[in-house]
Amino acid sequence: xxxxxxxxxxxxxxxxxxxxxxxxxxxxxxxxxxxxxxxxxxxxxxxxxxxxxxxxxxxxxxxxxxxxxxxxxxxxxxxxxxxxxxxxxxxxxxxxxxxxxxxxxxxxxxx
Amino acid sequence: xxxxxxxxxxxxxxxxxxxxxxxxxxxxxxxxxxxxxxxxxxxxxxxxxxxxxxxxxxxxxxxxxxxxxxxxxxxxxxxxxxxxxxxxxxxxxxxxxxxxxxxxxxxxxxxxxxx
Numbered sequence: 001x002x003x004x005x006x007x008x009x010x011x012x013x014x015x016x017x018x019x020x021x022x023x024x025x026x027x028x029x030x031x032x033x034x035x036x037x038x039x040x041x042x043x044x045x046x047x048x049x050x051x052x053x054x055x056x057x058x059x060x061x062x063x064x065x066x067x068x069x070x071x072x073x074x075x076x077x078x079x080x081x082x083x084x085x086x087x088x089x090x091x092x093x094x095x096x097x098x099x100x101x102x103x104x105x106x107x108x109x110x111x
Numbered sequence: 112x113x114x115x116x117x118x119x120x121x122x123x124x125x126x127x128x129x130x131x132x133x134x135x136x137x138x139x140x141x142x143x144x145x146x147x148x149x150x151x152x153x154x155x156x157x158x159x160x161x162x163x164x165x166x167x168x169x170x171x172x173x174x175x176x177x178x179x180x181x182x183x184x185x186x187x188x189x190x191x192x193x194x195x196x197x198x199x200x201x202x203x204x205x206x207x208x209x210x211x212x213x214x215x216x217x218x219x220x221x222x223x224x225x226x
């Protein structure tokens with residue numbers, strides 16, 4: 001069973017704060033790493049699909065980095081806004097297998 | 112924008128009853144998945160489906176579960192004899208490519224409550 005760890009489990013920040021979370025996964029047989037954003041009462045929505053070691057992707061104020069050798073990815077949010085409040089899920093993909101999700105990091109942003 | 116749709120949004124059933132959850136994936140997608148989330152726990156993989164057959168399934172997906180794509184558009188999950196522990200939010204997802212390169216698109220989920 002693929003062991004995916006996300007930390008912290010939850011955090012609460014003030015509007016304008018920048019924050020980051022971690023996803024750890026086994027580095028063996030790595031194929032891709034997905035990040036999803038999941039707002040309450042909605043469906044998970046893809047943020048990034050990352051495949052290359054050292055990859056860095058950006059979407060607006062959100063960016064992610066990937067280290068496949070040591071098995072971790074960071075998600076950064078710059079200048080958090082209340083609409084960033086959601087659960088952020090990571091899911092690594094080993095070659096030929098389905099995505100296995102971590103428990104997620106739940107972010108709450110106060111205005 | 113194309114989206115994955117799921118029905119019903121909520122179903123309440125008695126233990127031992129059969130349940131069918133329906134999904135309409137995005138039309139040009141080839142890869143289909145069911146996931147579930149028991150309240151307070153993480154999203155768990157159930158099954159993946161490609162080229163009209165199961166490509167992978169988890170240990171959760173036992174003989175009580177089945178999937179089919181009867182008419183080229185719908186993708187269904189059947190639970191033959193529901194148990195209390197099947198109560199969960201069930202998510203359907205589809206993708207145009209394998210998850211090695213492409214993202215998944217999720218439906219909004221079907222909440223199953225087994226009494």
